[in-house]
Amino acid sequence: MKLFKLNAEVRQDLGKGASRRLRLTNDFVPGIIYGADKAPTPVMVDKPSLYKAVDDEAFYSSIITLNVAGKEEKVVIRDLQRHPFKPLLTHIDFLRIDLTQKLTMNVPLHITGQEACVGVKDQDGVLHVMATDIEISCLPTALPEYLELDVSALEVGHTLHLSDITLPEGSESVALSHGADHDSAVVNVTRPNIAAAEEDAAAGEGEEAAAE
Structure with missing residues (x-):
C-alpha cells in the first residue's frame, strides 16, 4: 500500500x-x-x-x-x-480512524484481461463494465489500494458479479453482507446487436421523455 x-x-x-x-x-x-x-x-x-x-x-x-x-x-x-x-x-x-476498528470504504475496481477476453476476441462480443469501485468493510491495515477482476475467460452471454471478486482476507463486500440478492452484476459480454438494440431503446426513451 x-x-x-x-x-x-x-x-x-x-x-x-x-x-x-x-x-x-x-x-x-x-x-x-x-x-x-x-x-x-x-x-x-x-x-x-x-x-x-x-x-x-x-x-x-x-x-x-x-x-x-x-x-x-x-x-x-x-x-x-x-x-x-x-x-x-x-x-x-x-x-x-482506529486501527482496531473496521471501516467502510469504496475501493477502485480494475478490470484485467480485457484484450484477451474470449467473448470479445473470439466471439465478437461487447464488454460492458457496470462498476468502477466496490464498497468493502475491513480493518484499516487490510485496506487494499484496488481490487481486480479478470475477464479473460468471460464469454458472450455471461456475467461476473460482486461474488466473483476476490477480496483480501478479513474484508467483506458491504452489498453482499445484506444477502445474496444484492450480488450485483459487475461486468458482462453481450452480442453487438443486443448492445445496439439496448442503445436504440435508451435513445428512444430519451426522445419520448423530451417530447413530453
Whole structure:
C-alpha cells in the first residue's frame, strides 16, 4: 500500500469568508477532521502536496498520515469538494480512524484481461463494465489500494458479479453482507446487436421523455 503524508495547520479563522480568503492565498485548502469520538478540528492543508496526491487513484482508498501542527493523525478521505468549473479543490473532509476498528470504504475496481477476453476476441462480443469501485468493510491495515477482476475467460452471454471478486482476507463486500440478492452484476459480454438494440431503446426513451 502506498504511503501518503500531508501537512496541515489548525484553522483559527472560520466561516465561508475565511475559507474563501484561505483559498486565494494559493498555499492551503480548507478542510476538517472528524470521527473517533473526538471533536471536529478545522484545518488548512498544504495545497501543493494535496494537489499532487489527488492525482493518484490510490489516495482515495488509502490511510493518510496527516501532520497537524506536529501531531500525526491517521485519516481517510470522506469527501473532496471541487470548484464547479475551475480545476480547484475547495474543501476536504478527513475521517479519523482506529486501527482496531473496521471501516467502510469504496475501493477502485480494475478490470484485467480485457484484450484477451474470449467473448470479445473470439466471439465478437461487447464488454460492458457496470462498476468502477466496490464498497468493502475491513480493518484499516487490510485496506487494499484496488481490487481486480479478470475477464479473460468471460464469454458472450455471461456475467461476473460482486461474488466473483476476490477480496483480501478479513474484508467483506458491504452489498453482499445484506444477502445474496444484492450480488450485483459487475461486468458482462453481450452480442453487438443486443448492445445496439439496448442503445436504440435508451435513445428512444430519451426522445419520448423530451417530447413530453
